[in-house]
Amino acid sequence: MPKISDKQRESRRQQILEAALACFAEDGFHQTGMADIVKRSGLSHGAVYLYFQSKDDLIEALADDRHRREAVLNSVAQGSGDPIEGLHALVRVYAQWLTDPAGEARRRVGIHGWAEALRNRRVRNSVVEGIDMPRALIVALVERGQHDGLIKRDIGAEAIARVLIAIFQGFVLQKCWGEDVDIEACMAAVAVVIEGFRTTKPDVRRRART
Amino acid sequence: MPKISDKQRESRRQQILEAALACFAEDGFHQTGMADIVKRSGLSHGAVYLYFQSKDDLIEALADDRHRREAVLNSVAQGSGDPIEGLHALVRVYAQWLTDPAGEARRRVGIHGWAEALRNRRVRNSVVEGIDMPRALIVALVERGQHDGLIKRDIGAEAIARVLIAIFQGFVLQKCWGEDVDIEACMAAVAVVIEGFRTTKPDVRRRART
DNA sequence: ACAAACTGACTGATCGATCGTTTTTTATTA
DNA sequence: TAATAAAAAACGATCGATCAGTCAGTTTGT
Numbered sequence: 338m339p340k341i342s343d344k345q346r347e348s349r350r351q352q353i354l355e356a357a358l359a360c361f362a363e364d365g366f367h368q369t370g371m372a373d374i375v376k377r378s379g380l381s382h383g384a385v386y387l388y389f390q391s392k393d394d395l396i397e398a399l400a401d402d403r404h405r406r407e408a409v410l411n412s413v414a415q416g417s418g419d420p421i422e423g424l425h426a427l428v429r430v431y432a433q434w435l436t437d438p439a440g441e442a443r444r445r446v447g448i449h450g451w452a453e454a455l456r457n458r459r460v461r462n463s464v465v466e467g468i469d470m471p472r473a474l475i476v477a478l479v480e481r482g483q484h485d486g487l488i489k490r491d492i493g494a495e496a497i498a499r500v501l502i503a504i505f506q507g508f509v510l511q512k513c514w515g516e517d518v519d520i521e522a523c524m525a526a527v528a529v530v531i532e533g534f535r536t537t538k539p540d541v542r543r544r545a546r547t
Numbered sequence: 548m549p550k551i552s553d554k555q556r557e558s559r560r561q562q563i564l565e566a567a568l569a570c571f572a573e574d575g576f577h578q579t580g581m582a583d584i585v586k587r588s589g590l591s592h593g594a595v596y597l598y599f600q601s602k603d604d605l606i607e608a609l610a611d612d613r614h615r616r617e618a619v620l621n622s623v624a625q626g627s628g629d630p631i632e633g634l635h636a637l638v639r640v641y642a643q644w645l646t647d648p649a650g651e652a653r654r655r656v657g658i659h660g661w662a663e664a665l666r667n668r669r670v671r672n673s674v675v676e677g678i679d680m681p682r683a684l685i686v687a688l689v690e691r692g693q694h695d696g697l698i699k700r701d702i703g704a705e706a707i708a709r710v711l712i713a714i715f716q717g718f719v720l721q722k723c724w725g726e727d728v729d730i731e732a733c734m735a736a737v738a739v740v741i742e743g744f745r746t747t748k749p750d751v752r753r754r755a756r757t
Numbered sequence: 758a759c760a761a762a763c764t765g766a767c768t769g770a771t772c773g774a775t776c777g778t779t780t781t782t783t784a785t786t787a
Numbered sequence: 788t789a790a791t792a793a794a795a796a797a798c799g800a801t802c803g804a805t806c807a808g809t810c811a812g813t814t815t816g817t
Binding site: 464 | 574575577578655661662671674675702703709710712713714716717720721723724728732735737739743747
Binding site: 339340341370371372382383386391392 | 805806807808809810815816817
């Protein structure tokens with residue numbers, strides 16, 4: 338007979354994950370000891386190992402950030418209109434995520450995950466898959482924009498997607514290092530970047546959808 | 548009386564640094580043991596500690612990448628002409644650095660350094676100072692371009708600099724993760740981004756230099 | 758009363774760093 | 788030129804500390 342309910346069990350799990358997130362955000366994966374996580378969680382060593390098989394298990398559980406993907410997915414729903422407006426919407430979503438004080442720990446752990454991805458195959462898969470979704474979304478938007486003659490056709494949609502993603506990755510770094518980045522001004526610059534992809538002449542050639 | 552010359556001494560130092568670079572690139576700072584570096588260097592534990600006080604000393608020595616700064620400085624000399632052409636030149640320099648196979652280890656160590664910068668003040672200072680120089684260079688170019696009416700005045704020069712730097716930071720990540728990034732296509736997209744900063748109308752208003 | 762949840766002292770392994778010893782090189786002497 | 792003394796350089800066995808992970812025993816809720 339289980340002593341605690343599934344809800345309680347999940348709550349304990351989250352309790353440990355939150356402690357681990359805070360510790361990893363402060364000191365990175367490999368400079369954080371299990372003792373730190375244990376102390377912060379308020380539980381004991383044994384209890385933690387009831388919920389996670391190993392420290393690597395915890396790392397992998399935190400390397401995967403589903404919340405952000407869901408936020409992106411929501412913006413997909415809105416992005417069914419003008420492709421370029423879709424790109425702007427996407428930028429807005431990420432800008433908000435970037436400036437949310439509550440997400441500081443997640444961003445820091447994310448950076449540690451980027452480094453860990455260089456040596457841990459499972460973490461790398463998590464990280465790469467994590468950017469695959471927004472990348473595919475941007476590619477779809479751009480290709481639609483190019484098809485409709487709104488976006489320059491001489492640039493690869495894939496290239497545009499990677500540039501936009503790179504911009505946000507770089508901002509996460511610069512922000513987390515504590516540099517005083519004027520996010521608002523930078524987002525304005527990114528908006529100009531996106532407008533730069535727009536065809537200068539309206540390019541009346543607009544083929545019918547297949 | 549010294550047994551070995553300064554040249555030999557520096558050579559040994561480099562020998563250790565190269566071993567450490569290779570090890571750190573493979574496994575990160577904290578997953579690399581001194582024993583790994585010792586073995587790779589072909590020396591002994593004691594010998595390594597004759598040249599570096601501690602493992603952290605090695606980390607800090609490698610977190611600072613002067614070579615790249617020098618390359619940027621060289622491109623400064625060329626950038627005395629058209630500001631926008633200066634930006635393109637800068638992109639070319641970084642694109643070359645990004646695709647140089649010999650620089651793979653340095654790029655990977657760089658990423659580990661980005662994560663380490665979150666918890667090690669000295670490493671953070673190295674990293675931040677490392678991007679301060681190209682940032683100042685871009686700001687100078689953009690402000691000159693804006694002054695001459697070549698670059699849109701409604702974007703902050705600082706913001707443009709941070710966007711361009713972020714792009715390259717992101718590309719280093721995506722490249723090192725092993726994703727098949729078409730660097731050439733991406734650089735073409737970046738070129739479009741830069742052109743997007745250009746004033747659409749030539750903006751004849753050109754004030755004389757103060 | 759019973760079984761699951763939890764505890765925390767404990768373990769073997771591994772870490773960065775040390776230091777007494779050995780090797781190597783150079784300046785000096787024979 | 789060959790032998791020698793002296794000192795720096797290099798070595799590597801070894802240290803205490805710390806690590807992730809375990810398990811026999813205790814508590815807790817049903």
